[in-house]
Amino acid sequence: PHLEDKKHVFLSAPTGSGKTAASLYAALKHAYEYNLRVFFATARTTQQLMAEETVERMAQKGIPIRAVSIRAKEKICLHHEVRCLPDVCPYAAGYFDKLQRNNTLQSSWSMHDSRGDLWPDKIIRIAEEQYICPHALSLDLASMADVVIGDFNYLFDPSVRLSMVSAEPQKWMVIVDEAHNLPERAMGYGSPRISLRLVWRALEGTRGTDFAQPLEELYSYMLDQLSESKEKEWSFEIADVDSKIFQKWVTAFESLAVRYAQVTQERTFFSEDEGDLWTDVARTIFRFSAIFSQAKDETLVLYTKGYLDRKLKSSDQLALFSRWKPKDEHTSLALLNRDPSGILGPVFKDFHSSIIMSATLEPMEYYRNMFGIPQMHRIEVRTPSYFPQEHRASFVIPSISTAYRDRERDREKTAMIIGDIISSTPGNIAVFFPSFAYLEQVVPLIDCTREKVLQQKRGLSERDRHELLETMKKGEGHTLFGVMGGIFSEGVDLPDKALCCAVMVGPCLPQANYARRKIQEWNEKKYQKGFAYAWLVPGLARVSQAAGRVIRTPTDKGTIILLGKRFASKNMKEFLPKELILQTTYNIKPELQSFWKTHSGN
Ligand code: SF4
Incomplete structure (x- = not known):
């Protein structure tokens, strides 16, 4: 209705x-x-x-x-x-x-x-x-x-x-x-970025023609802004932005577009590998301009990423640019729309x-x-969960820290706890990390008694992903190491014996960077919930999704384990699903043995 x-x-x-x-x-x-x-x-x-x-x-x-x-x-x-x-x-x-x-x-x-x-x-x-x-x-x-x-x-x-x-x-x-x-995702739609390398290459390719004119202005604007930046401040906000300048470049690109299309029928300005860089720049500038005209000014931040050494001679600067990869975005101008x-x-x-x-x-x-x-x-x-609460046990193990600065120190202990969980779980288990780097840091140290180990690799193909899921679905006691927010922790169905336990290593907070801090600032100002909205909600949504892979049908049984002391803090619990009734433990082995003694074979 x-x-x-x-x-x-x-x-x-x-x-x-x-x-x-x-x-x-x-x-x-x-x-x-x-x-x-x-x-x-x-x-x-x-x-x-x-x-x-x-x-x-x-x-x-x-x-x-x-x-x-x-x-x-x-x-x-x-x-x-x-x-x-x-x-x-x-x-x-x-x-x-x-x-x-x-x-x-x-x-x-x-x-x-x-x-x-x-x-x-x-x-x-x-x-x-x-x-x-x-x-x-x-x-x-x-x-x-x-x-x-x-x-x-x-x-x-x-x-x-x-x-x-x-x-x-x-x-x-x-x-x-x-x-x-x-x-x-929506914040991403409103947050384009353009690299200095791209503008420089587009300018080099068209230099000496009319098509270079808007590029020259844009390039010099970016150089000015990036030279203002200091090495220690990798990013900084451009104050008093005159958004009309982007509209002016759009008009310039538009007035040249038809002629550019005609000329490029006869000749090319760029190598085949590079593609059409002039059009790439024009499209991105259109995007900046469109967002400036649609979004409210106070939600936007125009900022630099990277810096240029003012003292660098222009010949050295050019040598530096030419070493950058074509898609290098380290030195760029970016727009951030903080309000989806x-x-x-x-x-x-x-x-x-x-x-x-x-x-x-x-x-x-x-x-x-x-x-x-x-x-x-x-x-x-x-709608509440219709699955029997007693089919699931959820634990927090606060004995290690998953904070970035403590990972190296605690990685052996982290590996040991994961090893204990694996050896006390009689079925398929998935261990999800917040990043591939963290996964690669810990997994080699895990004393995994099982032979059947699967690991999510960066950039896995559709076919490999499918095969891996099919292997899990056989329910033969595999261990999967993957990342949260990835293709195995969301939107996949692993019912019955396909998954008996999910371990989430740390709360998967978004990467700490300038843009995230600006998002926090905005949410603090608008809702007085800066930290929660910028970090906790997106991070814990990934944890909840990964945890949700375990119980998929009324007959599924399994355990959900949150590893790391940050999960024990009060403000985290507030953002975790209510149906997770968390028990805190420093010794997971007997807890799991007792759970599976009651539930195995039922
Ligand atoms: S997406 Fe379609 S048009 Fe584009 S390159 Fe592939 S086959 Fe060609």
Whole structure:
């Protein structure tokens, strides 16, 4: 009924409670009745897969669904590199002609699947057969679908928002899955950065032509600002920003754009490896300017990152630049938008209705503030955990410190405790660290009696991730070492014996840097909750998500262990899920042995 009232429903429900199926069913029922469309927005591919499975199950039950799932370009690109220009990529060349000739948009639905769901593997198959870009095809097919599954970006990032949504937002019912990720993402949308290296290379490439003019001004502005910075102050805020200067550069780029496109038909300014740096700079400056015009000034911080030595001769400076990697962003100009409500609020206002759901929407007050949806359009629903409390035991072990400065000192003890947990748990176990660096520091020291050890590696491929999950699902007593906020700690289903214990090593607070301190400052000023909103809520949301992997069905049994003394502090407990009834222990072995004595084989 809330959806009929065009409301935005904040749904806080524990992991494994069937949110995906329930929300999709409710939204679809309503969508068919009122001629609306459903967008299921996710933060990662694993959630997209779950939504696809759910839609498939609904279709098998006879619900007539036309659904499309959109994957990121990088994940389904058929070319050897993602460069979507007709003269570079053969799948982009003649795209519309091929589409028309083959009647692709009509024939895709019936030709490949009578049920009418088009998932990425099917779209790739069609694209391969017809030699067209699968990503462009998925977007075109999405414009015909009742249900679209895709990343948050397609709805909320102003630079990639789908035109079919922005043209008629009132026609869309939106489900935001794992919504706890959206505020941080939205801050990212409003926080572009441009490196001095990029501007310098773009300028070098076009020097002596009219196209260099806006670059020269931008470059000299950046040099001035960066030379103000001091080595000890790696970043500093630029005071009294005149945002009109960005608009002026936008106008200059716009006035040159058509001629630039014509000239680059005949000649290139940059090497093939570098790509089109002039356009890269222009796009980024457009983004700065757009954010200055949309966001409230007090939410924005324009700041420098890195510094330049004023005493350096210009020839030395150039030598220094040329050693930097093309994407080097250490010395750059950055904009930070500290208030996601300014980005999200106006977008939600235009949707017909939405379900904003997660197992980690507490404290609700934080999410209320971050989403910027007024009270009169908002409904809050909390569902309790239906799983028997006695199936789960949760512990805090405060005997070590996971603070950055203490990690080296405590790493052997940390490894020893993890070893004890592993040897006292009769089943699959996952140990999650706040970072790969910390994981690599501790894991080699763990005296792991088990042979079956799996480790999450940086940049793991989809295939490797899938294989690793399938191995865990066999429930043969594996130990997985991974990171919080990563692909194994959120949005994956590890029911029954696939996971019996999750250990979270430290509270996974965001990285300490200038931007984070500025976010803290803003939240302190606006809500008097600087530390909580900037650090604790995002950090503990990752912990709660990882903890939520253990109990996925009413018959699952398992233990959740928070390792580190910071978990014992009162202000941390306030932000952890209420269903975690934490017991403090300095000796975990007997606790686990006693739990599993009662629960093994039941
Ligand atoms: S047009 Fe498509 S296939 Fe070609 S590079 Fe871009 S994403 Fe890849």
